[in-house]
Structure formats: structure tokens, C-alpha cells
Amino acid sequence: MSIDKNIIDAYTKRYKKFGATPRGSFWVSKKRQYKRFEIILKEIRKIANSSHRIKLADIGCGYGAMADYLISINEINNYNYQGLDISPILIEQCNKRFSHPNISFSLGKNPNNLCMFTIMSGTYNLSMTRDVLEWEEYFFKCLSECWKFTSDAMIFNLQVSNQQRVSDNNIYFAEPSRVIDRCVSYFGPTRTVKSEDLPEDITFTVVNSNHLNSA
Numbered sequence: 001m002s003i004d005k006n007i008i009d010a011y012t013k014r015y016k017k018f019g020a021t022p023r024g025s026f027w028v029s030k031k032r033q034y035k036r037f038e039i040i041l042k043e044i045r046k047i048a049n050s051s052h053r054i055k056l057a058d059i060g061c062g063y064g065a066m067a068d069y070l071i072s073i074n075e076i077n078n079y080n081y082q083g084l085d086i087s088p089i090l091i092e093q094c095n096k097r098f099s100h101p102n103i104s105f106s107l108g109k110n111p112n113n114l115c116m117f118t119i120m121s122g123t124y125n126l127s128m129t130r131d132v133l134e135w136e137e138y139f140f141k142c143l144s145e146c147w148k149f150t151s152d153a154m155i156f157n158l159q160v161s162n163q164q165r166v167s168d169n170n171i172y173f174a175e176p177s178r179v180i181d182r183c184v185s186y187f188g189p190t191r192t193v194k195s196e197d198l199p200e201d202i203t204f205t206v207v208n209s210n211h212l213n214s215a
Contacts, residue, residue, distance in 0.1 A: 003138050004086055004109075006128040011087045015063065020097065025062035026126050035197050036121045037069045040155050043193065043205045044117055047153050053102075055080045057111040059146055060123030064094040067103050076102050082115070084108045109142055111149040118146045120156035127172040132164050135172055140182060147187050150208060154187065157203045176202055 011025065018024035022033050048054050058066045061083030070076040083105045085091055094105040111118060124139040147154055161173035176192065183190040183206050193203040 003128045003135075008087050010126070010128070011062065011085075012089050015087070015090060015093070020063040020093065022065070025065065025122070032198065033065055033122075034069055035195065036157050036201065036203070037066055039157070039193055039195060039198075039203045040119050040121060041075070043153070043155050043203065044119075047205075047207065048116065053080055054078060055114075055116045056082065057115040057118045057146070057149070058083045059109065059111075059118055059120045059142070061085050061094065061105065062090055064098060064103075064105070066119070066121065067094075067098055067100075071100070076100060082106060082111065084111065110145040114149050114151055116150075116152040118150045118154045120146075122157065124156070125159050125172055127166045127170050130166050130170070132166050132172070135166065136164065136174075140186070143183075144186060147206075151210070152208055154206045154208075155203065157201055159200050160202045161200075173200075174202075179204060 014026060015024045022030050044054060056079050058081065061067070062085060064083055067076070067081055067083060070079060070081060079102060081103045083094055083103070084107070086107065086109055088107060091105050091107050098105070106112065127135040129135050143154065143156070158174040158179065159171055160176050162175065164175040164178060165173050167173065180190050180192065183204060187206045188209045190204055190206045193205070195201065
């Protein structure tokens with residue numbers, strides 16, 4: 001069975017059990033979920049030209065939690081938000097839940113047109129294989145496809161550890177320096193953000209060198 005098929009099956013089953021809640025996407029809590037979103041938006045604000053509406057692609061959007069967050073902090077009008085997920089049931093439910101003109105949802109693993117920012121919050125934390133190298137190859141392939149459609153920056157978060165591993169409950173822990181080195185090699189300048197509220201998290205921001213040159 002392919003990794004994509006395993007992802008679809010796992011998240012569809014989880015959503016059917018817990019619905020449009022953090023637990024429905026394997027999140028621990030709404031507080032942790034929203035803290036990750038807050039960090040991502042701070043990174044976007046550092047880079048974005050505030051005079052333009054920001055075109056944002058949310059990869060692995062699940063039940064639309066990031067869209068909920070943008071609405072809750074009254075910032076949705078600053079964005080053209082596109083949520084993407086490979087689970088048909090999640091995209092179907094998102095399209096039923098949201099009717100805002102700045103919000104859309106599509107089936108897929110990467111944007112279908114150029115976006116200023118592509119983000120992935122928790123998208124690669126649940127591994128569908130116990131082979132850590134296989135999982136790293138999978139998510140870097142996904143990042144590479146997203147990078148093709150990213151004009152400004154790609155931002156994602158991972159659970160981290162001193163050595164990369166997949167835990168007994170299938171949580172992927174990255175070794176930060178390995179991820180940074182690979183991102184720099186494949187994509188471009190990469191910085192990280194840590195928060196005391198999320199001690200096992202790191203947010204990685206990969207900035208498109210074309211954007212830096214035009215800034």
C-alpha cells in the first residue's frame with residue numbers, strides 16, 4: 001500500500017471518529033495548533049509586502065483549521081487562502097463548512113498555480129512508515145513539488161530530536177541540522193524558529209532567493 005493511500009485512510013478514519021476538531025487531525029490541542037499558526041503568520045509578515053493580499057497555500061489543510069484561525073483573528077481579508085489535502089472527504093467537508101470568498105479548497109499535495117507562500121503545519125509529523133529515511137524521502141519530495149509553486153517562502157514545522165527517528169506511536173522526529181542542510185541544498189536560505197510553548201517543535205522558513213533579490 002502506498003504512503004499516500006495510508007495517509008488518506010488514517011486521516012479519513014480519524015475525521016470520521018472525531019470530526020472537525022484538533023483530535024480529528026491527530027493534533028494534541030487547539031492551543032498548540034493555534035500557537036503553530038501564530039508562528040507561521042509571524043514568519044509570513046516578516047517577508048510579505050503588506051500592501052498586497054497574500055496568496056497562501058496550506059498543504060495538508062485537514063478540516064480547515066488554519067482557515068478557522070485566520071477568520072478568528074480577523075485576518076482572512078488579508079489573504080487569498082487555498083487549502084489542499086489528499087483526503088477527498090476532508091476537502092468535501094471543508095467546501096461545505098466554508099463559504100468565504102477568500103477561501104478555497106482543492107484535492108492535492110501541492111498548489112496548482114503560483115503562490116506567495118506554501119505552508120505545512122503538522123503535515124509531516126505522523127509518519128506512515130517506521131523507516132525514518134523512507135519518510136524523509138517522501139516529505140522532501142512533497143516539499144520539492146510545493147517549492148515549484150512558491151514565489152516568496154515555504155514554511156513548515158516538525159517535531160525535533162537530537163537524532164531523527166519515528167516513535168512507537170509513529171510520530172516523526174527530525175534532526176534539525178539535517179533538515180536545514182537539505183533545505184539549503186535543495187531550495188535556498190533556511191531559518192528556524194523555536195517557541196518555549198512548543199519545546200519539541202521547530203518551524204523552518206525557506207526563503208526563495210528570487211524574492212530576496214527583488215526585495
